[in-house]
Amino acid sequence: MEDRLGAILIDRAAQSVELTPIGREIAERAKRVLLEIRDIRALAARSRNQLTGIVRFGVTPTLGPYLLPAIIGGLHLEQPGLRLYIRDGIPIEQARDLVAGRLDMMVGPAPVVGEDLEVLPLFEEPMTIVAPRNHHLVGARNIDRSDLAGERFLTLDPRHHYHQQVQRACAELGAEVLYDYEGTSLDSIHQMVGSGVGLAILPELYLRSDVGGDALVARLKVDKWQCSRDIVAAWRAKSASAGDYRALAERIQAEALSLLC
Structure with missing residues (x-):
C-alpha cells in the first residue's frame, strides 16, 4: 500500500x-x-x-x-x-x-x-428515593428535604450519567454520596439498600420490572422534590x-x- x-x-x-x-x-x-x-x-x-x-x-x-x-x-x-x-x-x-x-x-x-x-428524545423516566424497610423515615406522612440531610446514597461507577445525577440530587438534599460502595448494577444497589448500607435513587422502569422491583426497599416521597431522567x-x-x-x-x-x- x-x-x-x-x-x-x-x-x-x-x-x-x-x-x-x-x-x-x-x-x-x-x-x-x-x-x-x-x-x-x-x-x-x-x-x-x-x-x-x-x-x-x-x-x-x-x-x-x-x-x-x-x-x-x-x-x-x-x-x-x-x-x-x-x-x-x-x-x-x-x-x-x-x-x-x-x-x-x-x-x-x-x-x-x-x-x-441524530438524537431523538423518547421519554422522561421518574426516579424515586428508596430506603431499607426499617428506615426511620419509612411510613412518615410528610418528608421534607431537610429530613434527608446527612443521609448516605449509593451510586454507580462515575462514568455513568446515573452517578452525576445522584451527585446533583445529594447536593440538593444535603446528603452524601457513598463513594466507597459504588454498585456495579442497579441490582447491586438495590440489594445494598435492602441490607441497610444506605439509600438510593432508582429509576421507575427498574422498580416496576420483574427482574428489578422493590421487594427489599420502601419508596420515600419527599415533599416538593422530584427527580427524573430524559x-x-x-x-x-x-x-x-x-x-x-x-x-x-x-x-x-x-x-x-x-x-x-
Missing part, C-alpha cells in the same frame, strides 16, 4: 508498530469508506421494505434489562429477519462507538453527543438505515410510555 500511495504509513523506528500522521489520517478515512459500503448494503435491504440483518444496539445497563424484554419478542415476530446484537455499556463510550461505526444505534440517558448524530435514542444521521432506526426508536418509545402509565 505504501508503494501504491507513495507515502510512509508505518513508523518503523518505533519500538512498537505505530502509524505515521499520514497513516493515521488514511486509516480514519478508510474506516469512513467501509461505513459507506455497509450503508450501501443496508440501503439495498431497505429497498425491499424491511430491516434485516444485525443491528448493533448499545444500551445503558441502568435501562436495557428493564425495558428491552418487553419489546424484543414482539419485534422478532414482526421483523423475523432482524437481529439485535445488544451491548451494555457506558453511554459516553457508546456515543463514541456510534460515531466510529462500531454501533448502529443506542438508547440511553441524555445527553448523547457526537459528530453527525431517555433518548441516537444513530448516525447519514446512515442509509436512519429511517429504520427512527421507526425502531419510536417503537421503544411507545412501549416505554405504556409501561410508565
Whole structure:
C-alpha cells in the first residue's frame, strides 16, 4: 500500500508498530469508506421494505434489562429477519462507538453527543428515593428535604450519567454520596439498600420490572422534590438505515410510555 500511495504509513523506528500522521489520517478515512459500503448494503435491504440483518444496539445497563424484554419478542415476530446484537455499556463510550461505526444505534440517558448524530428524545423516566424497610423515615406522612440531610446514597461507577445525577440530587438534599460502595448494577444497589448500607435513587422502569422491583426497599416521597431522567435514542444521521432506526426508536418509545402509565 505504501508503494501504491507513495507515502510512509508505518513508523518503523518505533519500538512498537505505530502509524505515521499520514497513516493515521488514511486509516480514519478508510474506516469512513467501509461505513459507506455497509450503508450501501443496508440501503439495498431497505429497498425491499424491511430491516434485516444485525443491528448493533448499545444500551445503558441502568435501562436495557428493564425495558428491552418487553419489546424484543414482539419485534422478532414482526421483523423475523432482524437481529439485535445488544451491548451494555457506558453511554459516553457508546456515543463514541456510534460515531466510529462500531454501533448502529443506542438508547440511553441524555445527553448523547457526537459528530453527525441524530438524537431523538423518547421519554422522561421518574426516579424515586428508596430506603431499607426499617428506615426511620419509612411510613412518615410528610418528608421534607431537610429530613434527608446527612443521609448516605449509593451510586454507580462515575462514568455513568446515573452517578452525576445522584451527585446533583445529594447536593440538593444535603446528603452524601457513598463513594466507597459504588454498585456495579442497579441490582447491586438495590440489594445494598435492602441490607441497610444506605439509600438510593432508582429509576421507575427498574422498580416496576420483574427482574428489578422493590421487594427489599420502601419508596420515600419527599415533599416538593422530584427527580427524573430524559431517555433518548441516537444513530448516525447519514446512515442509509436512519429511517429504520427512527421507526425502531419510536417503537421503544411507545412501549416505554405504556409501561410508565
